Amino acid sequence: MRVDAGRWGVALLDRTRTCVVALCLVVMLAPVARAEEVAPPQSIIVVTDDNYPPYIFRDQDGRLQGILRDLWSLWSERTGIAVDLQGLDWAEAQRRMAAGQADAIDTVFRTEARERVLAFSAPYATLDVPIFFHSDLSGIVDVTSLKGFTIGAKDGDACVDWLKARGIASIRPYPSYEAIIDAMAARETLVACIDKPPALYLMYKKGMQDVLRHTQPLYSGQFHWAVAKDRPELMHVLRQGFDLISPRERQAIEERWFGFSLNDRVQAEVWREMGKYVLAVLAVALLLLIWNWLLRRQVAHKTQSLTLALDELAESEGRFRTIFDHVNDAIFIHRADTGRLLMVNQRMRDMYGMGDLPVDRIDVGMCSAGVSPYGAAEAQVWLRAAAAGQPQQFDWHARRLDGSLFWVEVSMRLARFSDGQNRLLVVVRDITERKNAQDRLEFMAHHDPLTELPNRLLLQDRVDRAIALAEREGRRVALMFLDLDQFKTVNDSLGHAAGDRLLKDVAWRLRQCVRESDTIARLGGDEFVIVLNAVRDADGVVEVAEKIHKSVAPPITIEGQEVTSTLSMGIAMFPEDGHDFDTLMKKADAAMYHAKESGRSTYRFFAARMNADAVAHLALRSGLHRALERGEFQLYFQPQVSLAGGAVVGAEALIRWNHPERGLVSPAEFIPVAEDSGLIVPMGDWVLRQACRQAALWQAGGHALTMAVNLSALQFRRGDLERAVREALEESGLAPHSLELELTESIMIQDHEAVMDMTRRLGALGVQLSIDDFGTGYSSMAYLKRFAVDKLKIDQSFVRDVHTDTDNAAITQAIIQMAHSLKLEVIAEGVEVTEVVEFLRHHGCDLAQGFLYGRPMTAQRFEKTVLDGPIS
Numbered sequence: 001m002r003v004d005a006g007r008w009g010v011a012l013l014d015r016t017r018t019c020v021v022a023l024c025l026v027v028m029l030a031p032v033a034r035a036e037e038v039a040p041p042q043s044i045i046v047v048t049d050d051n052y053p054p055y056i057f058r059d060q061d062g063r064l065q066g067i068l069r070d071l072w073s074l075w076s077e078r079t080g081i082a083v084d085l086q087g088l089d090w091a092e093a094q095r096r097m098a099a100g101q102a103d104a105i106d107t108v109f110r111t112e113a114r115e116r117v118l119a120f121s122a123p124y125a126t127l128d129v130p131i132f133f134h135s136d137l138s139g140i141v142d143v144t145s146l147k148g149f150t151i152g153a154k155d156g157d158a159c160v161d162w163l164k165a166r167g168i169a170s171i172r173p174y175p176s177y178e179a180i181i182d183a184m185a186a187r188e189t190l191v192a193c194i195d196k197p198p199a200l201y202l203m204y205k206k207g208m209q210d211v212l213r214h215t216q217p218l219y220s221g222q223f224h225w226a227v228a229k230d231r232p233e234l235m236h237v238l239r240q241g242f243d244l245i246s247p248r249e250r251q252a253i254e255e256r257w258f259g260f261s262l263n264d265r266v267q268a269e270v271w272r273e274m275g276k277y278v279l280a281v282l283a284v285a286l287l288l289l290i291w292n293w294l295l296r297r298q299v300a301h302k303t304q305s306l307t308l309a310l311d312e313l314a315e316s317e318g319r320f321r322t323i324f325d326h327v328n329d330a331i332f333i334h335r336a337d338t339g340r341l342l343m344v345n346q347r348m349r350d351m352y353g354m355g356d357l358p359v360d361r362i363d364v365g366m367c368s369a370g371v372s373p374y375g376a377a378e379a380q381v382w383l384r385a386a387a388a389g390q391p392q393q394f395d396w397h398a399r400r401l402d403g404s405l406f407w408v409e410v411s412m413r414l415a416r417f418s419d420g421q422n423r424l425l426v427v428v429r430d431i432t433e434r435k436n437a438q439d440r441l442e443f444m445a446h447h448d449p450l451t452e453l454p455n456r457l458l459l460q461d462r463v464d465r466a467i468a469l470a471e472r473e474g475r476r477v478a479l480m481f482l483d484l485d486q487f488k489t490v491n492d493s494l495g496h497a498a499g500d501r502l503l504k505d506v507a508w509r510l511r512q513c514v515r516e517s518d519t520i521a522r523l524g525g526d527e528f529v530i531v532l533n534a535v536r537d538a539d540g541v542v543e544v545a546e547k548i549h550k551s552v553a554p555p556i557t558i559e560g561q562e563v564t565s566t567l568s569m570g571i572a573m574f575p576e577d578g579h580d581f582d583t584l585m586k587k588a589d590a591a592m593y594h595a596k597e598s599g600r601s602t603y604r605f606f607a608a609r610m611n612a613d614a615v616a617h618l619a620l621r622s623g624l625h626r627a628l629e630r631g632e633f634q635l636y637f638q639p640q641v642s643l644a645g646g647a648v649v650g651a652e653a654l655i656r657w658n659h660p661e662r663g664l665v666s667p668a669e670f671i672p673v674a675e676d677s678g679l680i681v682p683m684g685d686w687v688l689r690q691a692c693r694q695a696a697l698w699q700a701g702g703h704a705l706t707m708a709v710n711l712s713a714l715q716f717r718r719g720d721l722e723r724a725v726r727e728a729l730e731e732s733g734l735a736p737h738s739l740e741l742e743l744t745e746s747i748m749i750q751d752h753e754a755v756m757d758m759t760r761r762l763g764a765l766g767v768q769l770s771i772d773d774f775g776t777g778y779s780s781m782a783y784l785k786r787f788a789v790d791k792l793k794i795d796q797s798f799v800r801d802v803h804t805d806t807d808n809a810a811i812t813q814a815i816i817q818m819a820h821s822l823k824l825e826v827i828a829e830g831v832e833v834t835e836v837v838e839f840l841r842h843h844g845c846d847l848a849q850g851f852l853y854g855r856p857m858t859a860q861r862f863e864k865t866v867l868d869g870p871i872s
């Protein structure tokens with residue numbers, strides 16, 4: 001209700017004001033009319049565009065509607081002058097105005113042409129004229145960008161003149177703005193020049209706000225109404241009439257058609273446009289914010305990852321460094337071109353004694369022995385191959401920074417680094433121990449471990465070379481085969497350690513006798529070979545042989561014993577005796593045996609006969625093996641006589657070999673061979689059984705004889721001597737005290753404890769023990785006391801000439817006295833003449849044995865000549 005009352009109030013106020021204004025207009029116009037004598041018109045014709053919504057347009061019924069219709073109605077109402085407002089096609093409206101068929105024209109822009117004929121009111125609306133275009137087009141921003149397009153425009157519109165004035169001729173005319181908008185909706189026209197207010201109005205009406213866009217205004221036009229220039233009184237009337245319409249009324253009319261004032265509408269449009277921009281800007285800002293946030297998150301993430309990676313890298317670097325420094329091998333990286341080291345591990349520093357020396361002050365050359373065959377030339381070959389991508393592995397003679405040398409195994413390969421540079425990665429292993437072991441093995445393969453002299457293998461090589469050289473130079477080579485005469489005795493009596501010492505001493509002495517270029521080799525046992533290179537003749541060889549004899553002659557002391565060693569030498573010459581190693585060796589060996597047979601401690605050159613002897617010697621060795629099986633051995637017996645009464649009280653069993661071809665062979669020839677081959681043990685057992693059996697037979701025949709049997713050192717060491725003796729006694733039934741075992745001095749002084757034990761056990765069996773060949777070995781009272789021996793046998797070398805040789809007489813006498821002081825019986829062997837018997841009797845010797853009483857003989861002969869016939 002209050003609202004209605006308000007409206008009514010306003011209407012009443014307006015009507016009152018209108019009456020006042022009309023009255024004033026009459027008052028005001030009266031003097032004018034009087035002055036010009038022109039009466040105000042009763043009615044006026046106003047032509048206008050009929051299609052410029054919302055200013056003026058026709059509704060569905062064809063009636064004019066719009067702001068201008070309402071304004072002119074109000075004007076008519078205020079002035080009392082009827083207004084025939086004619087909405088026409090704009091061109092027609094202009095034509096009628098020009099033809100004087102209308103009093104005023106509205107919705108007209110002010111142009112120069114029009115100013116010439118029309119008088120214009122003040123502008124009442126400012127209208128932008130932009131280009132409208134489909135939103136899917138781009139690049140349309142100003143008039144120049146319109147070229148190539150057909151521009152839609154309302155026929156007779158100011159825009160047509162404006163475009164043409166700017167060279168745009170391709171214009172499609174439409175009867176109204178609505179027709180243009182419809183044509184654009186149908187995409188018949190894509191671009192059009194339309195005044196902005198009707199365009200926006202029509203787009204809004206047809207829901208095409210999003211279909212079309214527009215440029216900045218090409219220009220701005222202003223709406224006027226106008227009258228013919230020659231009708232100022234009419235202009236005056238019209239102006240006064242409009243002055244009667246208040247701005248508020250005008251605004252109310254505009255709001256009614258726009259819904260709000262045109263300016264507000266434009267403002268809203270601006271705000272809407274701005275809003276779009278603001279939204280777009282906000283959206284962009286938001287996107288930027290999100291992007292920024294995402295970027296920050298990504299950066300944070302990356303930073304974290306990077307930190308982690310750096311930590312891992314540092315940790316990995318630490319781990320790498322720990323491993324790098326603690327591996328057992330030295331590792332270094334160096335430049336292949338300059339050899340300069342770039343990186344070394346701790347092991348490398350330790351191995352090469354680098355200390356804290358900066359790595360860039362070391363090059364690989366400083367780490368190499370640099371001596372052939374490991375010199376710079378070889379290194380270059382390996383370095384080049386490794387730099388070409390072929391991994392290399394080789395042994396290298398390395399040098400510590402203090403100059404000392406050692407052996408390494410080097411593995412070298414190309415390493416490509418991230419900086420694109422190629423380096424060599426080198427792993428070095430200290431192989432000094434392995435190398436030394438290899439060298440030692442190599443040495444051992446070619447040398448005798450005891451004396452470190454070349455062995456047979458190396459000897460052969462040296463002989464071959466010496467022969468080749470001598471052949472070229474027309475010279476000779478001497479091959480000397482040496483054998484130590486007493487080695488066996490020393491070895492058996494003083495033990496292996498003593499034997500070894502003797503061999504080493506002899507080796508040392510031999511070295512003093514020959515030139516560096518000559519070769520001394522040890523073949524094993526007591527055999528040595530000397531090769532004299534490039535000798536002129538046999539005289540030179542003789543000189544060396546004598547030098548050698550002199551050199552080995554001085555005795556050496558081993559385990560408190562003075563040992564004198566002599567050598568037997570056989571010499572073969574190239575080219576006379578052979579052209580190859582084997583031949584020369586055989587011949588030198590044969591010559592050596594010949595030297596031995598010739599009395600030892602001498603040398604012999606090879607002669608054809610020696611070869612035959614050597615062959616015979618070999619045959620002896622092999623024949624001996626078969627002799628026992630074939631029953632080729634036989635025992636001979638030599639009588640032992642009591643010097644006091646002249647009775648035969650015993651016999652010594654002496655072995656003989658009835659060789660099928662050679663006849664009787666002396667034990668002096670085959671016993672050493674049997675000892676060498678070990679055959680002496682079964683042979684000794686056989687002798688024991690035979691001798692006991694024979695003694696028992698003789699005893700059974702009424703001859704109370706003791707039976708003396710020789711024992712070899714080997715029987716003591718290897719044979720089960722006690723068992724053999726017991727069995728022989730048991731088998732034969734001989735009383736143990738009738739068996740006398742002859743031991744040599746050399747047996748007595750070997751492995752004391754074992755020998756003492758054995759002699760005690762033999763003694764316990766009840767057998768007698770005597771020492772054979774007393775005086776030739778290491779005659780010592782000490783062991784005579786310790787061993788439970790019963791008898792001494794003075795060696796025949798003293799006895800034989802005791803009547804003529806005072807020295808031997810003195811020795812024999814001393815032995816007899818000493819033996820008796822120890823309560824031992826004494827027997828002298830080698831008694832050949834009665835003078836010796838007298839001497840022995842005179843000095844109290846108990847027994848005698850020798851050719852004087854009978855040579856060794858068969859059992860039958862012994863019975864016939866000794867047992868059955870008295871011995872004088």
Ligand SMILES: Nc1nc2c(ncn2[C@@H]2O[C@@H]3COP(=O)(O)O[C@H]4[C@@H](O)[C@H](n5cnc6c(=O)[nH]c(N)nc65)O[C@@H]4COP(=O)(O)O[C@H]3[C@H]2O)c(=O)[nH]1
Pocket residue numbers: 638653654655666667668671684687709710711712772773796829830831832849850851852856
């Ligand atoms: N010039 C000369 N010589 C005399 C005289 N009286 C004895 N002979 C010899 O002197 C050697 C004594 O034996 P042997 O010293 O034990 O020396 C023995 C002994 O060591 C060894 N032998 C002999 N038979 C055996 C044996 O059955 N077993 C062992 N292990 N060795 C034996 O062979 C060596 C040599 O034996 P045979 O040639 O039989 O030589 C015997 C004997 O023929 C003499 O008045 N003048």
